[in-house]
Amino acid sequence: MFWQSVMMTQKYTIAAAKSVVVSAQLWRPYGLLRMTTINCNSNNRDDVDAVFKQKKTLRTQVKKCLKAMDPSLRSQQDNAIQDIILGAPWFKSSLRLCAYISCSALREVDTFKLLSQILQPGGKKVYVPRVEDKNSHMRMLNISRIDDLIANSMDILEPPPVDADGNAREDVMQANDPIDILLLPGLAFDRSGRRLGRGGGYYDTFLKNYQDLAASRNWKQPLLVALSYSQQILDEGVIPITSTDVPVDALVSPEGVVPISSAAFNSIQC
Ligand SMILES: Nc1nc2c(c(=O)[nH]1)N(C=O)[C@@H](CNc1ccc(C(=O)N[C@@H](CCC(=O)O)C(=O)O)cc1)CN2
Numbered sequence: 001m002f003w004q005s006v007m008m009t010q011k012y013t014i015a016a017a018k019s020v021v022v023s024a025q026l027w028r029p030y031g032l033l034r035m036t037t038i039n040c041n042s043n044n045r046d047d048v049d050a051v052f053k054q055k056k057t058l059r060t061q062v063k064k065c066l067k068a069m070d071p072s073l074r075s076q077q078d079n080a081i082q083d084i085i086l087g088a089p090w091f092k093s094s095l096r097l098c099a100y101i102s103c104s105a106l107r108e109v110d111t112f113k114l115l116s117q118i119l120q121p122g123g124k125k126v127y128v129p130r131v132e133d134k135n136s137h138m139r140m141l142n143i144s145r146i147d148d149l150i151a152n153s154m155d156i157l158e159p160p161p162v163d164a165d166g167n168a169r170e171d172v173m174q175a176n177d178p179i180d181i182l183l184l185p186g187l188a189f190d191r192s193g194r195r196l197g198r199g200g201g202y203y204d205t206f207l208k209n210y211q212d213l214a215a216s217r218n219w220k221q222p223l224l225v226a227l228s229y230s231q232q233i234l235d236e237g238v239i240p241i242t243s244t245d246v247p248v249d250a251l252v253s254p255e256g257v258v259p260i261s262s263a264a265f266n267s268i269q270c
């Protein structure tokens with residue numbers, strides 16, 4: 001299948017124009033797909049809408065491919081990815097982290113093996129997402145047991161705002177100490193750090209707010225690590241981006257860790 005390119009070159013800044021038109025193959029094991037993307041730093045509504053349209057098309061394509069993935073291959077990849085993380089020095093030395101609660105219906109890389117280790121007595125402190133409203137507002141709340149979670153309207157497990165004793169759960173934005181790592185879900189990624197989410201803007205908004213908070217407190221920024229099936233790592237240039245997309249520092253796929261930023265190279269090699 002060939003997707004038409006959208007030529008909007010004149011409307012883009014020079015930095016964005018460098019990557020305006022790039023062709024790449026998407027997900028070879030499931031057939032040759034070619035697409036052309038535009039990337040956008042522009043504030044022009046039409047430009048941004050064109051990028052959102054491209055993201056939507058790519059999401060549909062990736063979701064279709066994920067649904068076609070063999071369940072036993074998926075389960076092997078789930079184990080491999082989690083084992084790589086559990087054995088990694090940067091993960092072992094972390095004290096506080098944010099992690100997503102994987103949803104199998106969404107074909108997300110499993111996180112339950114990780115969570116069960118993290119939540120062992122004497123383990124790390126973990127904060128997990130809770131969607132507060134449809135305006136891209138998500139909080140990360142502390143949990144101490146998997147049983148703390150309840151399915152929301154999207155069938156994703158989430159922590160209720162208060163614990164079993166009636167105490168408000170700690171929100172990571174109010175915590176006194178920084179998190180070391182943030183484990184991220186997503187539909188597609190590339191080796192330059194681009195991440196395609198599900199389109200709610202929940203993660204990009206949260207990441208921007210947390211990065212601002214960390215900067216204002218002179219904290220080290222958390223390492224943003226995305227968990228990805230091999231097939232979700234696309235060729236560079238395929239994932240369209242806008243100025244609010246927050247790049248990830250590293251990817252973990254069954255093939256290993258892909259460090260991207262200098263922060264990732266520094267943490268992952270020590
Ligand atoms: N496990 C997990 N938790 C998460 C997220 C996530 O991506 N994964 N989120 C990340 O933002 C937030 C919730 N946002 C979500 C956004 C969309 C859908 C969803 O089901 N989307 C459908 C399409 C729905 C539609 O188009 O109408 C889908 O992707 O198939 C789920 C969660 C917070 N918690």
Ligand SMILES: Nc1ncnc2c1ncn2[C@@H]1O[C@H](COP(=O)(O)OP(=O)(O)OP(=O)(O)O)[C@@H](O)[C@H]1O
Nearest residue numbers: 055136196197198199200201202203204205208244
């Ligand atoms: N920092 C932000 N502040 C306000 N709105 C934002 C921010 N980041 C993203 N958004 C908005 O969220 C909506 C969805 O953005 P986008 O399609 O990039 O989401 P996504 O990256 O797929 O989702 P997510 O971030 O949840 O993984 C857009 O309208 C975008 O402008």
